[in-house]
Amino acid sequence: MEKFDVHILGCGSALPTTRHFPTSQIVNLRDKLFMIDCGEGTQVQFRRSKLKFSRLNHIFISHLHGDHCFGLPGLISTFGMLGRTAELCIHAHQDMSKYLDPILDYFCQHLPYKVTLIPFETKKPELIYEDRSLMITTIPLKHRIPCCGFLFEEKAERNHINREMIDFYQIPIYQMNRIKNGENFITPDGDIIPNSRLTFPANPPRKYAYCSDTIYNQKIIEQIQGVDLLFHEATFTQSDLPRAKETYHTTARQAAQIALAANVKKLLLGHFSARYEDDLIFLQEAKEIFLKCQLASEGLYINV
Amino acid sequence: MEKFDVHILGCGSALPTTRHFPTSQIVNLRDKLFMIDCGEGTQVQFRRSKLKFSRLNHIFISHLHGDHCFGLPGLISTFGMLGRTAELCIHAHQDMSKYLDPILDYFCQHLPYKVTLIPFETKKPELIYEDRSLMITTIPLKHRIPCCGFLFEEKAERNHINREMIDFYQIPIYQMNRIKNGENFITPDGDIIPNSRLTFPANPPRKYAYCSDTIYNQKIIEQIQGVDLLFHEATFTQSDLPRAKETYHTTARQAAQIALAANVKKLLLGHFSARYEDDLIFLQEAKEIFLKCQLASEGLYINV
Numbered sequence: 001m002e003k004f005d006v007h008i009l010g011c012g013s014a015l016p017t018t019r020h021f022p023t024s025q026i027v028n029l030r031d032k033l034f035m036i037d038c039g040e041g042t043q044v045q046f047r048r049s050k051l052k053f054s055r056l057n058h059i060f061i062s063h064l065h066g067d068h069c070f071g072l073p074g075l076i077s078t079f080g081m082l083g084r085t086a087e088l089c090i091h092a093h094q095d096m097s098k099y100l101d102p103i104l105d106y107f108c109q110h111l112p113y114k115v116t117l118i119p120f121e122t123k124k125p126e127l128i129y130e131d132r133s134l135m136i137t138t139i140p141l142k143h144r145i146p147c148c149g150f151l152f153e154e155k156a157e158r159n160h161i162n163r164e165m166i167d168f169y170q171i172p173i174y175q176m177n178r179i180k181n182g183e184n185f186i187t188p189d190g191d192i193i194p195n196s197r198l199t200f201p202a203n204p205p206r207k208y209a210y211c212s213d214t215i216y217n218q219k220i221i222e223q224i225q226g227v228d229l230l231f232h233e234a235t236f237t238q239s240d241l242p243r244a245k246e247t248y249h250t251t252a253r254q255a256a257q258i259a260l261a262a263n264v265k266k267l268l269l270g271h272f273s274a275r276y277e278d279d280l281i282f283l284q285e286a287k288e289i290f291l292k293c294q295l296a297s298e299g300l301y302i303n304v
Numbered sequence: 305m306e307k308f309d310v311h312i313l314g315c316g317s318a319l320p321t322t323r324h325f326p327t328s329q330i331v332n333l334r335d336k337l338f339m340i341d342c343g344e345g346t347q348v349q350f351r352r353s354k355l356k357f358s359r360l361n362h363i364f365i366s367h368l369h370g371d372h373c374f375g376l377p378g379l380i381s382t383f384g385m386l387g388r389t390a391e392l393c394i395h396a397h398q399d400m401s402k403y404l405d406p407i408l409d410y411f412c413q414h415l416p417y418k419v420t421l422i423p424f425e426t427k428k429p430e431l432i433y434e435d436r437s438l439m440i441t442t443i444p445l446k447h448r449i450p451c452c453g454f455l456f457e458e459k460a461e462r463n464h465i466n467r468e469m470i471d472f473y474q475i476p477i478y479q480m481n482r483i484k485n486g487e488n489f490i491t492p493d494g495d496i497i498p499n500s501r502l503t504f505p506a507n508p509p510r511k512y513a514y515c516s517d518t519i520y521n522q523k524i525i526e527q528i529q530g531v532d533l534l535f536h537e538a539t540f541t542q543s544d545l546p547r548a549k550e551t552y553h554t555t556a557r558q559a560a561q562i563a564l565a566a567n568v569k570k571l572l573l574g575h576f577s578a579r580y581e582d583d584l585i586f587l588q589e590a591k592e593i594f595l596k597c598q599l600a601s602e603g604l605y606i607n608v
Binding site for chain 2: 047048073098099
């Protein structure tokens, strides 16, 4: 199986503590790195992860609250000092330029590489990145300001050739592409050999959904249906439900309800409020609803 | 002796590492806190120091490089979330407003307290803060951009009353202020009792000088003459002297030469480049010139 990991660089919420860094994650798909959110201190956490800075070309910012983007200026500067030359694309709400442009103008006049802001809409799902093996789509969320999650979908691989059967039917090389694409083979005698006899099915494409920050929002369920891994914010516990509603955040129990309704394979909880002394309270609460549940923590990486 | 401590929150240079945070310090004079510089991650280091956020009302930024100010937005936001109401004064070069105003406008619209930028000149020494017990003066430095160090000077205390002698000479209470101010006492018989018999001398006022970032600059020696503690940057070692000159930084040896020429009581080295594996190399180099020398490190606090 090709590499598809999520690295947690920070999983605290707005108030940083000595236990948690503010939000940042790296998705590693086949050694291409994609950063989601970039709170203060992200560059040091990135360094700690031992992932290669040079493998990162795209950063996705869910929304413009400081705990999700105040690490960008330092990260951008550091990349410059390290001699980066490759373009860095930052995908975010259009207001990102109001924040970042003055900083780039003042502090980064001699940056040896280009920073490109790519704005996205936050009201409906939008395909914002695509390459040979991956699609990234926004997941509209409901927060105090415009906010999106991100759905990382592997593209379906083509079927794998069954070498033995290819030899057996003496299928010529120029037909191989068609076979990989699922076509049957017709022998010189006109017999039809079904594709299923000539190939092994490809690995099913995997999906990772990142949903933070958001109030409990059932509208996302359809889009994240059946994902292999769901990261969902669980800022509060159920005892602070009024506070969760007021601040447009989710409780651990509600996150588990979303996971259950979306029939996801695994739930990863994060964005923990600093008010709780022990994060285990989030896990206990979520597990009452949805068993395949895990707590995010700085330094954790998890296979999708 | 009244409290006069320097707490090191970060003492690395521009490239943050897992060993050092970028620059920030807290000067604690009689439980009033003064922050010098505010690199990324400062708020968490401040929290770790166990000093009280509410005791901080003044921040001094030496210059507008990211490793000295990228922690401000997070710190300001966090103070807001914690319900701060007292004004926060930020003393810096006038360009600070180009950096901070857009951030305050976008992220801090509902801040429950006032942030006031107080610009200072960087070309000649200027008194930028004064209260009953303290004066803070800028120390013009030579760096790639306008930059100042800061001289913290305790004000001279009045002499302490020698209670026994006051009783012996039956000096009336209303005379006490004059005696504290150094006047002699004249008895009803016309005898002159010299002040030195009636008081103990006050503690000599202490001085702390912060000098970072700067190229080796003998012009500062006069202003920091005889300070109790000198923090001087030592970004490089002597083997990287050309690099130090090129980037307008100082070597450990040069910092020690400044300390020696200024006849300071103690030298504290910091702003270490990430290129050296072991900071002890700075100490060894400096001690060849100036023995009373110590390395800064995160979490260290030192009595002035």
